[in-house]
Amino acid sequence: MNIHEYQAKELLKEYKIAIQDGFVVSEVSAADAAITAVQQQFNTQAVVIKAQIHAGGRGKGGGVKFCPDTASAKQAVESILGMNLVTHQTGPDGQLVRQVLVAQALDIQFEYYVAITLDRSTGCPVVMVSTEGGVDIETVAAETPDKITRVVVDPVVGLRAFQARHLAGSLGLSGDVYKQAIAFFIKLYCCYEAADASLIEVNPLVVTDDNQLVALDAKFNFDDNALYRQKTIASQRDTHEEDPSEVEASKHNLNYVKLDGTVGCMVNGAGLAMATMDIIKFEGGEPANFLDVGGGANVETVKQGFSIILSDPNVKAILVNIFGGIVRCDRVANGIVQAVSELNLSVPVVVRLEGTNASVAKTILDKSGVSIISATTLEDAAQKVVQAAS
Amino acid sequence: MAILVDNESRIIVQGITGSEGSFHAEQCLAYGSNIVGGVTPGKGGQSVLEGVPVFNTCYDARQSVQANVSLIFVPAPFAAEAIMEAADAGIELVVCITEGIPVRDMIMVKAYLKNKQTRLIGPNCPGLLTPEQAKVGIMPGFIAKPGRIGVVSKSGTLTYEAVYQIGRVGLGQSTCVGIGGDPIIGTSMLEVLTLFDADPLTDAVVLIGEIGGSMEIEAAEYVQQHGKKPVIGFIAGETAPPGRRMGHAGAIVSGADESAAAKKAIMRSSGIVVVDSPAGIGEAVAQQLQTA
Numbered sequence: 240m241n242i243h244e245y246q247a248k249e250l251l252k253e254y255k256i257a258i259q260d261g262f263v264v265s266e267v268s269a270a271d272a273a274i275t276a277v278q279q280q281f282n283t284q285a286v287v288i289k290a291q292i293h294a295g296g297r298g299k300g301g302g303v304k305f306c307p308d309t310a311s312a313k314q315a316v317e318s319i320l321g322m323n324l325v326t327h328q329t330g331p332d333g334q335l336v337r338q339v340l341v342a343q344a345l346d347i348q349f350e351y352y353v354a355i356t357l358d359r360s361t362g363c364p365v366v367m368v369s370t371e372g373g374v375d376i377e378t379v380a381a382e383t384p385d386k387i388t389r390v391v392v393d394p395v396v397g398l399r400a401f402q403a404r405h406l407a408g409s410l411g412l413s414g415d416v417y418k419q420a421i422a423f424f425i426k427l428y429c430c431y432e433a434a435d436a437s438l439i440e441v442n443p444l445v446v447t448d449d450n451q452l453v454a455l456d457a458k459f460n461f462d463d464n465a466l467y468r469q470k471t472i473a474s475q476r477d478t479h480e481e482d483p484s485e486v487e488a489s490k491h492n493l494n495y496v497k498l499d500g501t502v503g504c505m506v507n508g509a510g511l512a513m514a515t516m517d518i519i520k521f522e523g524g525e526p527a528n529f530l531d532v533g534g535g536a537n538v539e540t541v542k543q544g545f546s547i548i549l550s551d552p553n554v555k556a557i558l559v560n561i562f563g564g565i566v567r568c569d570r571v572a573n574g575i576v577q578a579v580s581e582l583n584l585s586v587p588v589v590v591r592l593e594g595t596n597a598s599v600a601k602t603i604l605d606k607s608g609v610s611i612i613s614a615t616t617l618e619d620a621a622q623k624v625v626q627a628a629s
Numbered sequence: 630m631a632i633l634v635d636n637e638s639r640i641i642v643q644g645i646t647g648s649e650g651s652f653h654a655e656q657c658l659a660y661g662s663n664i665v666g667g668v669t670p671g672k673g674g675q676s677v678l679e680g681v682p683v684f685n686t687c688y689d690a691r692q693s694v695q696a697n698v699s700l701i702f703v704p705a706p707f708a709a710e711a712i713m714e715a716a717d718a719g720i721e722l723v724v725c726i727t728e729g730i731p732v733r734d735m736i737m738v739k740a741y742l743k744n745k746q747t748r749l750i751g752p753n754c755p756g757l758l759t760p761e762q763a764k765v766g767i768m769p770g771f772i773a774k775p776g777r778i779g780v781v782s783k784s785g786t787l788t789y790e791a792v793y794q795i796g797r798v799g800l801g802q803s804t805c806v807g808i809g810g811d812p813i814i815g816t817s818m819l820e821v822l823t824l825f826d827a828d829p830l831t832d833a834v835v836l837i838g839e840i841g842g843s844m845e846i847e848a849a850e851y852v853q854q855h856g857k858k859p860v861i862g863f864i865a866g867e868t869a870p871p872g873r874r875m876g877h878a879g880a881i882v883s884g885a886d887e888s889a890a891a892k893k894a895i896m897r898s899s900g901i902v903v904v905d906s907p908a909g910i911g912e913a914v915a916q917q918l919q920t921a
Contacts, residue, residue: 355734359842362739362813394736435733464705465731477856498870509810510784510839514864514907517889520868521906562786562793564769565757594789595769617790618908 240461240499242475243291247339247457250472254430256423258454261289261342269314273341274309285344289316290336293480295458296326299429302336305344316341327331348442351410352376352387353424355431364392364431366424368406371541372443398428419452435465479605484550492542493532500525502628503548503586504556505541507532508568509597515560516615524625527554536566543572545582556628558589558620572600576607587612587627591620631804631831632779632824633697633722633750636762641666641696641720643687643703643711645677650702653726653767654678657700660764665694687718697824700756700765701725708752708770709734712815718749723815725752726779735813742815743754749815754805755785759760768792768805776801778914779825781818781846783810784839787865787907794911800918805830810839826857833859833917836891836901840866845892853899859917860901864889 242250245592248258260281262273272560277286289304297303302324306312307317317401350372357519358365369387371379379386388409400421407420423444431439439462447456467471478486488495492507502524506512509531516526528548541559548557561571575590591614594602604611612627614620634640640657644650645667656676658664666682675684679792684690687699699720708727715723730752742749750757756766760773767785772793778800780787788807795802808814808820818836825831838845845864852860869888888893893903904913 305805357736357812359812362736364736393740395740432733435731437732462732463731464729467706468731498868504784508784508786510782510787510837510865511790513839513869514784514787514790514863516868517905518866518907526868562789564786564818565767593793616908618906621908 240463240466240473240476241293241480242461242472243293243338243477244289244425244456244458245291246475247459248454250459251427251430251454251457252435253476254426256426256430256454257452258457261286261340262567263338263340264316264320265335265338267317267511269319270313272343274312274316277341277343278309279342281448283343286312286451287342287344288312288319289340289342290319290322290324291338291340292324292329292334292336293477294326294328294334296328297324300324300326300329306558312341333480334480345455346448347445348448349446350455351445353427353441353444354436354439355428355436358391361391363394363484364428366390366392366398366402366406366428368409368410372445388550390427397432398425400425414450414524416446416450416452423452423601424609434459435462436460437462437471437579438454478618480595484547488530488543488547492535493530493547495542495547496529497551498526498528500527500552501553501555503527503530503551503554504560504625505548505557506560507534507536507562511562515558515617515621518553518621519625522621522625524621526627527551528570534565536561536574536575537570538574540618541571542578542581545578545584549582549584549586556585556589556624558624559588559592560617561592561594563596565595567596568592568594568600569596569603572603575611576603576609579609579611587621589614589624589627591615631762632760632821632828633804633806634757634759634763634765635722636661636663638698638722638763639694640663640665640700640763640765641668641684641687641690641694641700643699643701643715645669645681645683645702646672646675647702647704651872654681656767656770657764660770661761662763662765663694666670666690672732685716687720691718691720698722698724698861701727701752701898703727705729705731712732712738712756713741714748716742716745716749720747720911722748722750724750724754724756725757725815726754726766727751728753730741730811732812735811739813739815739867751809751815752754753811754809754814755788757807758802758805760802766807766884768807769825772796773805777803777830778830779803779828779834780805780837781819781821781825781834782807782867783839784837787837790907791863791910794908795835795914796913798911798915800914801895803828812842817847818844818901819851822848822851822860826855831858833861833914835914836860838862838864840864840869840889843886844873846895849899849901852901856900861895861910861913861917862901862903863907864896864903865907867905
């Protein structure tokens with residue numbers, strides 16, 4: 240799960256980390272009050288208006304504006320709030336801006352990049368810093384990897400002061416800012432651990448003209464498996480930021496990811512679901528989605544699965560590929576029969592059921608009289624569905 | 630003996646009185662696995678599934694029935710605790726089926742196991758199956774038959790597909806190992822591959838990976854430098870868009886070398902026979918054995 244910048248900054252504030260502060264506005268009518276409040280509280284005339292969407296690249300897309308005075312600030316709120324912001328992470332459709340952060344403007348000397356995430360090779364958290372702040376870190380990693388310093392944390396003892404000193408030193412910091420950075424890294428790690436984050440990115444972390452270390456931006460990803468014990472964070476989920484069909488699917492314990500092709504697929508298990516997408520492509524088609532109906536596939540989940548797949552108008556044919564282990568194929572077959580008859584399917588459906596009770600399932604499908612294309616092997620199923628979609 | 634489990638394994642099921650644990654323990658028993666007990670805190674002294682004794686702790690189970698394998702079906706919030714308990718009791722092999730364990734918990738488990746002799750398989754995996762000897766997990770037993778092909782996979786149902794295809798070309802399996810698709814797992818692909826390479830009853834290995842992580846790359850490096858047996862590989866997720874999570878928490882492409890195409894290229898250059906179509910796994914195995 241992701242949260243917005245303003246929510247991320249609130250979380251950092253709880254850990255006494257200095258942030259670029261401000262107020263959130265969701266209606267233009269509240270802009271004046273927020274702008275005045277920021278100007279007074281932070282003793283500044285200039286403010287920054289920042290679109291609050293989860294996707295990165297907001298600045299380049301025109302979602303972040305520096306405003307030297309009240310009038311320009313108000314104008315920026317009016318133009319950004321309600322805009323459809325397109326960035327390299329939103330896709331071509333963009334994302335509607337429902338909230339803006341009216342933030343204090345800071346005079347900046349230096350910008351740095353800081354992130355904490357899981358190092359899968361060691362199974363430990365890793366802190367990464369770079370002097371190349373404010374830019375795309377993937378580019379830095381690809382072109383100048385030596386500009387990134389990595390410190391792997393032993394989870395038993397946490398991030399130690401000597402490691403924080405190493406990180407601060409690698410950024411070339413000295414004096415009071417160096418001390419601030421050491422405290423910052425340790426607090427940030429505590430936050431990462433306690434919040435069950437899977438990623439914290441502070442990009443940029445800045446040093447202001449008056450030598451204060453401040454988190455200018457903050458991005459969090461959280462471990463979905465831990466949300467049951469992170470109630471406050473879980474309550475900050477913004478479903479506007481997610482694909483509506485994916486939100487609908489998650490309500491029914493279905494794992495759905497929409498893609499751009501024309502062949503819908505319904506599969507049990509994530510690995511087999513990916514492999515099914517792959518074989519559709521291999522046979523010359525394009526998958527329209529990833530859909531894992533999980534281990535508890537029954538009549539109801541199969542029906543829901545069909546509805547979600549069909550909510551995508553690009554779908555020209557559907558492949559159901561179930562390898563029954565715990566899932567019983569006869570239950571899936573009943574679900575298919577019901578869905579096909581109740582949902583008035585207008586696209587061809589290719590069905591391949593293998594494993595537990597597959598022969599019973601075949602009888603159910605044959606006797607039902609519903610119009611489906613039956614397939615035997617994975618290859619046979621893929622060829623038939625690709626042909627049906629073309 | 631194939632690898633990891635056989636008909637002499639003394640298996641306990643942690644969470645045996647829960648609905649999942651009870652259902653699958655029964656399935657494992659029916660397959661012929663040597664289930665010698667179960668553990669549910671507070672329910673020690675009971676007997677379930679026609680004579681399987683329940684213990685309060687893994688220590689009791691270890692002492693009373695000399696358990697050396699534990700199969701875990703404990704719910705996610707308590708599963709990390711269950712793994713550590715089994716390890717502390719000295720159980721040599723722990724197979725954790727539980728899905729949805731928080732990463733932070735697994736980070737601590739991984740650190741805890743460093744100083745223990747215990748091997749962990751999983752979590753979020755289908756477990757182990759040595760055909761006609763022991764099923765320690767949730768794989769459907771009927772698809773497998775005894776043979777000399779080792780199977781190691783990150784996935785559940787895709788493993789079943791591979792096992793099924795191996796059967797269709799008239800071959801069988803020494804052991805099938807589902808290592809799990811989470812970002813942090815107990816036993817890597819490389820470790821299982823090493824076990825298969827050393828196992829006299831395994832002639833070839835099927836390695837099923839997916840996008841995300843670098844486990845397949847490690848395995849490929851091993852094959853290139855030390856591999857003694859043919860390895861046939863498949864990587865799921867060629868069509869998965871970067872940055873999107875595909876069901877498995879680990880199945881997300883976050884770096885260039887984690888894409889399916891990059892992994893396949895490295896595997897091929899290391900001498901692994903990589904199939905592009907997931908339908909071609911069985912045939913590729915048969916071909917390799919003919920040419921070997």
